Amino acid sequence: MVSFSGAGLSAESGVPTFRDAQTGGLWAKHDPMRLASPQGFAEDPQLVSEWYAHRRRAIAEAQPNGAHIALARHPEMIHVTQNVDDLLHRAGAKQVIQLHGTIAADRCHASCGYEEAVDMTDPPGLRHCPDCGDQLRPAVVWFGEALPSSAWTDAEQACRDCDVLLVIGTSAVVYPAAGLIGLAKSAGAKIVIVNTQASDASSLADVELLGNASEVVPALLEEPARPR
Ligand code: OAD
Numbered sequence: 001m002v003s004f005s006g007a008g009l010s011a012e013s014g015v016p017t018f019r020d021a022q023t024g025g026l027w028a029k030h031d032p033m034r035l036a037s038p039q040g041f042a043e044d045p046q047l048v049s050e051w052y053a054h055r056r057r058a059i060a061e062a063q064p065n066g067a068h069i070a071l072a073r074h075p076e077m078i079h080v081t082q083n084v085d086d087l088l089h090r091a092g093a094k095q096v097i098q099l100h101g102t103i104a105a106d107r108c109h110a111s112c113g114y115e116e117a118v119d120m121t122d123p124p125g126l127r128h129c130p131d132c133g134d135q136l137r138p139a140v141v142w143f144g145e146a147l148p149s150s151a152w153t154d155a156e157q158a159c160r161d162c163d164v165l166l167v168i169g170t171s172a173v174v175y176p177a178a179g180l181i182g183l184a185k186s187a188g189a190k191i192v193i194v195n196t197q198a199s200d201a202s203s204l205a206d207v208e209l210l211g212n213a214s215e216v217v218p219a220l221l222e223e224p225a226r227p228r
Contacts, residue, residue, distance in 0.1 A: 107138075108134050
């Protein structure tokens with residue numbers, strides 16, 4: 001079994017999703033092109049830096065929920081996630097593939113290869129790359145940017161090879177990531193979806209479980225009690 005998750009996995013930890021208008025989805029309130037694109041960064045780097053500092057502090061205060069913990073209890077599972085937070089890692093998961101990068105590091109905007117971890121509780125402001133002098137920016141994937149190639153290759157392989165893809169808390173509208181669900185299905189995997197509502201992936205589901213990830217995922221993955 002491989003998991004494929006989105007923002008709904010971390011929603012109950014207090015990390016906002018992107019597209020849930022009722023629950024304060026980030027893209028319902030903010031323009032993604034101003035805050036999460038190379039153009040937005042070129043136009044107002046200070047605004048982008050402040051927004052990521054705010055998100056970093058919020059993620060530092062959040063704790064893994066029951067779904068992160070239940071997933072992490074299965075060391076054999078690979079977790080492909082669109083989430084940039086570190087809650088799966090903090091729950092103890094070892095095999096995590098972050099398709100959209102990580103908010104816990106900054107990298108050189110000119111892609112010279114420089115990357116450094118940041119203190120999420122006290123995020124740094126704008127500064128220059130010590131190697132090439134370009135600007136540093138969060139090591140996340142912005143709109144219009146390519147996914148990290150090794151993460152993508154590893155995720156494709158995991159989705160092609162799995163028997164079951166457990167899809168948790170994603171609207172499945174952002175590509176190429178969402179295409180992994182169809183890839184797994186075409187390769188013969190069963191698709192099990194956990195979401196509070198129907199999503200763009202519903203038509204691919206063999207099983208769709210509607211409910212909160214922190215309740216449904218532990219119930220699904222916990223070992224049943226053995227009869228004495
Ligand atoms: P979305 O905000 O698009 O979708 C979140 C999904 O989680 C929705 O389908 C909700 O119904 C579901 N959901 C919310 N709370 C839940 C809960 N407690 N339990 C289970 N499901 C719940 O987030 P993503 O699909 O992750 O990209 O969005 C994909 C990408 O779009 C993100 O990685 C980000 C964003 O732009 C980048 O930043 C590149």
